[in-house]
Amino acid sequence: xxxxxxxxxxxxxxxxxxxxxxxxxxxxxxxxxxxxxxxxxxxxxxxxxxxxxxxxxxxxxxxxxxxxxxxxxxxxxxxxxxxxxxxxxxxxxxxxxxxxxxxxxxxxxxxxxxxxxxxxxxxxxxxxxxxxxxxxxxxxxxxxxxxxxxxxx
Amino acid sequence: xxxxxxxxxxxxxxxxxxxxxxxxxxxxxxxxxxxxxxxxxxxxxxxxxxxxxxxxxxxxxxxxxxxxxxxxxxxxxxxxxxxxxxxxxxxxxxxxxxxxxxxxxxxxxxxxxxxxxxxxxxxxxxxxxxxxxxxxxxxxxxxxxxxxxxxxxxxxxxxxxxxxxxxxxxxxxxxxxxxxxxxxxxxxxxxxxxxxxxxxxxxxxxxxxxxxxxxxxxxxxxxxxxxxxxxxxxxxxxxxx
Numbered sequence: 001x002x003x004x005x006x007x008x009x010x011x012x013x014x015x016x017x018x019x020x021x022x023x024x025x026x027x028x029x030x031x032x033x034x035x036x037x038x039x040x041x042x043x044x045x046x047x048x049x050x051x052x053x054x055x056x057x058x059x060x061x062x063x064x065x066x067x068x069x070x071x072x073x074x075x076x077x078x079x080x081x082x083x084x085x086x087x088x089x090x091x092x093x094x095x096x097x098x099x100x101x102x103x104x105x106x107x108x109x110x111x112x113x114x115x116x117x118x119x120x121x122x123x124x125x126x127x128x129x130x131x132x133x134x135x136x137x138x139x140x141x142x143x144x145x146x147x148x149x150x151x152x153x
Numbered sequence: 154x155x156x157x158x159x160x161x162x163x164x165x166x167x168x169x170x171x172x173x174x175x176x177x178x179x180x181x182x183x184x185x186x187x188x189x190x191x192x193x194x195x196x197x198x199x200x201x202x203x204x205x206x207x208x209x210x211x212x213x214x215x216x217x218x219x220x221x222x223x224x225x226x227x228x229x230x231x232x233x234x235x236x237x238x239x240x241x242x243x244x245x246x247x248x249x250x251x252x253x254x255x256x257x258x259x260x261x262x263x264x265x266x267x268x269x270x271x272x273x274x275x276x277x278x279x280x281x282x283x284x285x286x287x288x289x290x291x292x293x294x295x296x297x298x299x300x301x302x303x304x305x306x307x308x309x310x311x312x313x314x315x316x317x318x319x320x321x322x323x324x325x326x327x328x329x330x331x332x333x334x335x336x337x338x339x340x341x342x343x344x345x346x347x348x349x350x351x352x353x354x355x356x357x358x359x360x361x362x363x364x365x366x367x368x369x370x371x372x373x374x375x376x377x378x379x380x381x382x383x384x385x386x387x388x389x390x391x392x393x394x
Contacts, residue, residue: 021155021181027162028184028222034214042157042168050289056316057374072285079319081385084194084343086330087235089287091200100203100210109211126156133157137164147217148161149210150170150183151196 021126037147039104040114040140044122045088045095045153046078055079055121060128062136065117067098076153078121083153095151114145122152158183169216171196171209175228182224185216189229191236192343198233205234235342242341244333246271249353255362258307264355269299275332282335287327290320298324306359314367314378322363322383325356344387351388360384361394 031037046055048063054077055063065074071092076085087094101113118136120129140148158168162184169185172178173193178186189209191198197206212229219225248268253260276295280286291298298321305311305318329350334340341349351357360383367379384394 021159023159023163025163026182026184026223027159029162029165029167030220031167031217034218037217039214042161044157054290054316054320070285074285074287075289076287077290077320077323079382081382082193082387084192084347085287085327086334086343086346087195087200089327089331090283090334090340093203093206094195094197094200097197097206097210100197100207103203103207104210104214110214120157126159129156130160133160134164137161137166140161140166141164146167147214148166148168149213150155150157150161150168152171152173153194153196 023126031146034110034147035108036111038112038114038143038145039101039110039147039149040143040145041096041098041101041117041151042136042140042148043095043117043119043151043153045119045151046076046121047096047119048075048077049073050075058124058128059121060124061132062118062120064136064139065096065119067113067115067117078153080123080153095153097149097151110147114140115143155181155183167217169213171213172226175226178226183226184223185219185225187213187216187227187229190231191233194343195233195236198231199235202235205231235340238342238345239339242337242339242345244349244353245336247353248355252355252358255306255359258303261355261359262303262307265299265303265359268355269295269328272329272332275335276328278335279331283331286331288324288331291317291324293321293324295324295328298328302356302359306363309366313372314375318363319378319382322360326350326360329354329356347385347388348391351384351392364394 049069050073052063057079074092093099104110105113158170161168170183172186172188173196175188178188197209199205252264255261301321330346333346364379364383367375370376
């Protein structure tokens with residue numbers, strides 16, 4: 001069970017005060033059966049490929065990670081020290097489960113796997129993230145993605 | 154609702170979030186969340202356990218077919234079997250008794266060099282076994298990271314730790330943890346690894362000294378980095394800092 005001391009100060013503060021970001025409406029989008037869906041991973045773990053710009057304090061932008069990126073090319077530059085990294089060091093799938101998606105596609109559980117996945121760095125403010133999130137959404141839709149698994153760090 | 158879930162759904166993309174903090178999920182009200190009782194940093198649970206990970210993924214993805222909305226929060230019923238401490242793990246060496254005070258920069262630099270020399274073959278073994286390393290944020294090799302850290306620590310006028318010092322620190326800490334995962338046939342829990350690192354290594358002793366210095370800086374951001382970005386909250390709490 002996650003303890004409060006493991007959380008970022010901003011998240012501790014928000015949970016203590018009962019604050020959460022508020023948005024207009026509650027969009028809830030349906031779709032075809034899972035076996036027909038094209039699935040992408042969008043993580044907030046601050047992942048990028050070697051050579052891409054690293055995440056920095058307050059960074060709201062995203063990094064695109066092609067599905068065929070080898071694990072050896074992934075880096076994690078999330079600024080928070082408050083989560084375990086040793087699991088990811090041994091196996092990228094604990095945060096970025098693209099190999100599991102391919103297996104599920106092979107078994108027919110899902111339809112297919114997105115060509116590109118995305119990473120943000122969590123614990124930021126919603127407003128600066130909005131244009132980047134909407135841009136990533138456009139890119140996902142142009143890849144015909146119709147299911148997104150959000151994974152935290 | 155979390156910003157990412159909201160913006161993606163608002164753009165017409167169905168989402169399911171794997172959640173590590175149930176209270177946060179209750180308050181956020183995402184369209185679909187699977188809460189998992191795992192530690193932060195492991196939303197899929199056990200490393201190198203495809204069967205377990207796929208079960209988590211299946212439980213999450215199946216929520217996409219549940220028509221009930223606009224808020225759905227389901228608990229995953231299984232614990233991560235790799236989370237428990239391992240009584241049969243022992244660190245094969247212990248540096249703690251011989252670490253000089255970091256204020257003695259010459260002796261501390263030598264102790265850090267010795268420590269990292271001991272870890273070097275273990276880190277090579279980790280990379281050989283896993284075909285990867287997460288060292289690489291700073292863009293410097295690990296020897297240069299060590300030299301940079303020692304110089305920075307010894308220079309009382311050195312300021313502005315963002316982002317280079319954080320990346321160097323991350324590379325060094327990653328190097329230690331990766332090496333220690335190859336040091337013993339048993340892989341310990343993350344808690345055991347972190348406690349070993351913060352209690353028993355010269356690098357951690359140096360990081361705590363650096364933290365104290367940054368927290369006394371005049372610059373607000375430097376103080377914030379010192380207080381929050383170097384030492385995990387769990388360790389801050391455990392060490393009473």
